[in-house]
Amino acid sequence: MKTKVVALLCLVVFFLAGCSPAANGNVTSSSSARAEGGKYEGQPPLPETPQQTLERYIINTYKRNYETFYQVDSVSLTFVSENTNKNTYTATVLMKAVKTLKYKTVDELPFIKGALGALGLQSYPYLEEQNQKVELIKQKNKNLSASTLTNVVTYLDRTYDELARYIGKKYDSYMFLYVTASLTASNTLSENNLKVLVEQPQYQRIELKDFKPLSAQTMYDLGKQSMQRVLNGTTIPLKNMYYDPWKVVEYADKYTSNATTVCPGTVIANDKTKWNNEQWPYYDFLCSTDCADFASQALNYAGLPVEPGKWQRLKDAANGWAWTSSSGLRRYLLQQKKVVRSVKSWEIRAGGLMMADQGHTMIVVRNDTIEILTNAHTNDRYHEPVLPQDNWYYLNSW
Template identity: 25%
Template sequence: MFGKKIAASAIMLFALTSAVAFADDTTLKASDAKVREEAQKFVVDFVGQAYKPYYTLNTIDSDISEYSVKDNVLTARVNISLSKTLKAKSVDEIPYVKGMKGQSAALKQTNAISAMETEQVISDRLKDLSEYIGTATEQNDSFRLTAKVVNGVIDNQSAKLEFLNYMDWIPAAHFIPETEETMMKHGQKDLLEAVTTNRAYTVRSAVQPQAAFTYNRIAARDYANKYTSTVTGSPYYDTSKWNKNYKFHTESGGVDCANYVSQAMYAGGIPTDSTWKPESIAWVNTGRNISNGLEDYMVRTKKYFYKTTKATTPAGGFISALDYSHVMFVVANDTVTMQYSAHTNDKLKASFANFSDSKFEFFYINSAYLQ
């Protein structure tokens, strides 16, 4: 947990984009405690307001790992650590589930899809989501605040707030959960796609024998959370938290992401073979910039995982970045917020923003392998 605790009830949302010009009338030192405190409060208030419709914030802590004031312009990296609980008292109150059930009822009336198929998909999803009802979830994120400082005080009107979506600083608006209506639409759309995927997989499995294993996605998730941490400063990884039974890949500033995700998958029960084993290309390389990497093996060669959407990727799945060679392991997804853990940069239970899917792909284990 971070050092400075601020009450979660303070939830004001400040203007993020407007700019106002002020005279250069004050000079601050980087040790100015008042400005630091204001920067932390700005971010804590923003997070509280963003999450208010869907979560009860049990605790929220903050600290600053980077801070500077130059020409009366503040730049601060504010890191938050929080505990949150869904306000929904049952899975049926989750907007995404409302969308799925509404779509299911409509399909049954038209006989477009059998009741058995839709009920199986919904039942599987409700099972995944039930673990979040009444259960506190921890989360760690980073924000970058830029603002003018006037007479020793942050000028909120000139403030610009960004969110660290893994390695990309993006507008903080993407951190805010989608509206209930949008989440319901995702549920409607994903029900149709899930049934189609299950049908195709059933046909394929009838002619292609399945591997003799089951995948325990919770064991994989727990492994992922055990062997990483939240690191907010250079070199952005901490090998003391890594599993010492595997080789560390810290070359080139740290390239351990696929090695770490492979370890989590193995902990979940996916068996090694002559192609996918520790230190093989399929184990330690993402496959984004080279053939026969982790994604190739899991998705196209073995077909253990299939491409899905953000909302339909529970804990136990993984995220692949398209703009650079990187994979992350999904450790929570209540359909309001997705969270992931990763190596180099090390992340523990960080949220994945509502950002363009065109920059990322999401993968989840085929249902035939689920425990």
């Protein structure tokens, strides 16, 4: 009788007391009957939800693409939208990655190794005195003219100054991902038919599995070619910098976002509450055409003065709308004022501008020679990785 009472009580408090009735009517601890993870022996695992499958696929693919060059500290997903229509699953996802370069010094970066290789060097003492740098380069390159030596040192100093800021420092980047997949009969996803596209400027999209850094050898070759252009006089760095590139980055980081709301009647992502409306008032017509205006604001904040009638917001029509038009802004900076220099894609530095061939302007906020991040309006984007295209324009601050 006593055994039956105990068994009855154990059934009542089964999940709290952690015991279960044995086949012979005696009471035993349920821990031996539980499988790892809290499931009971013999119970099949629950199928993954579409979100779980997608999260696993995205994180694993991203890490596989980037872990050669970075310590990937974390990857997190925000589901902006999800939809199931018959047997098709779609979603828009904002992915955040936090990572750190694996390289301990600037000299180790493949692009820089290529640049130094063109000089016969393995390292560069950029913190040493000017004469020491010149002598080191002259030892390996005896026929260089004084002006070319100056250009080489300027190129290396300014490049190292930026890249040294990135070594050992975590940073965040964001990708908008667009997902399409067929659901199985049990309403699950299979990686075999999962399509995940990475958003790029002007509504281009690239499959996540293909969105990866260049190979180390390609980076080395690009660095070598870049330095060879300095040596043969094709590349001549500007003697002066006419604005502070880090002020451009500061402004660009402050006044944009990864917006998911859109301009009325369009699909253009915009969040005007993040704009600098106090200094540069918002107008409805700028909602979907604000990329060059945003870049001009950042350049002005960084030290370029307004030039009445020539580079003046909404008052420079006679000069091709240089403030608010991508082509007008490029012409003003590059040809009229000569305050920027046209460079190859992977030579672009933080504080420079990337302009797509169809007229979209982006502000470069980071280029560690492996990944380029941009901020922009139209769409409003913050720390978005961009794969540069050969037919775009690249305007550097030096």
